[in-house]
Structure formats: structure tokens, C-alpha cells
Amino acid sequence: MFALAFILIAFFSYILGSLNFGVILSKRFEKDDVRTHGSGNAGTTNMLRNYGKKLAAFTILGDMVKVAVAIGLSLLIIKMMHSDENQLPSLFYDTMFIKSFSGFFCVLGHIFPCFFNFKGGKGVATAGGMVFVIDWRIALILLAVFAVVVIATKYVSLGSIIMAVLYPVFIYLFYKSIPLTLIAAVFTVIVVIAHRGNIKKLMSHTENKINFKKSESKDC
Secondary structure: OHHHHHHHHHHHHHHHHOOOHHHHHHHHHHOOOHHHOOOOOOOHHHHHHHHOHHHHHHHHHHHHHHHHHHHHHHHHHHHHHOOOHHHOOHHHHOHHHHHHHHHHHHHHHHHOOHHHOOOOOOOHHHHHHHHHHHOHHHHHHHHHHHHHHHHHHOOHHHHHHHHHHHHHHHHHHHHOOHHHHHHHHHHHHHHHHHOHHHHHHHHOOOOOOOEOOOOEOOOO
């Protein structure tokens, strides 16, 4: 029975993750698709560059809230299907494991949304929302690292990649759990792969930099 519970969690988390707010909002309010402009990414920074602060703010809010909803729904599914925690192996009843499992599939849905031809964003905002729900302490540390990197280099993509790489490190330091660390590591690999174009540009020194004066950035 626990297998069915986690199949449902993976399914609903992925579906919620596929609600890519960059695409939804650009089509609803601009009658346009943000993926046809700029970096081709359906993320917050491309929304900011093409449509302004308001739609960018709603994009990041929506992409962060959806993972919180997915995790909340996942915890509810476990509670409804397994009122007796002895029915499940201890690992699968662990709240941290459920949050990580659900968050992973939500981020996967954001990057590869089934509703939008599997072309979405790079998962930064959704991943940020996931980390805040999982452990706000780790989230604040990673946010601080991101801010320092972006301010120092003006590369949003570099800050995002470093956050993703450090995430499993802090999960292990805080929880000393191999399963949780492995899930975090797989998540890191997916986010880094999503940024592969940015990595090539960073290596060739052609990556676009954020312009703080104009409050816009080029890619994320």
C-alpha cells in the first residue's frame, strides 16, 4: 500500500510542478509565450526582462507556492492512507523524506512540464520554495550564498548553480541521512543539467550579467 501512496505523491507533485507560472501568466496577461523571448526560459528573470516586475513577482510567488502545496498534499496522502505508521517502513513515514520526495518531483515537473511540451524553467524558484518547506535554516544559508555570489559576480546562473551544488552538502551536515542526501544529490544533478547552457556561457565568458541599476537580469 505504501507503494501506491508514493506513486500518487510523485504523480500529483509532478502535475503541480508542471503548472509553470511563467508560461501561464505570459499567455494570460500578455497573450504571448515568455519562452519565445530572451533566454527561452520560462523563469522569473526572463519574465522580469520581458514583462516587468509585477509579472515576475507573481511568477516567483506561484512557482514557490506550488511546491508548498505539493508537499502539503503529499503529507495528507500519507496520513489518509496510512493512519498506522507501523504499516510503513520508518524511512517512508519520515516527514523529511516525504517532503524531499515530493519536492523533487515538483521541481522535475517545473523543468519538464507536461502541460507545455516539457519545456519549462530551470527550477530555481520552485527549488527555493522546496528548501524553505524542508528546512528554513538551510534555505536561508543558501539564499545568503546566492546573494553573495550574484552581488560579487553579477551572474544569477552561477549563484543558482552553486546553491544547487551546496544543497546536498547541507542536507547531510544537518541530518546525516544518506537517503535524504541522495535525493538532494539527484535534484542537484537535474538543476545543473538544466543550467548546462549557462555553464557553457560561463566557461566562455559570454554569460549575461544582471544589471542592478535597471533591476533586470539576463538568465536564470
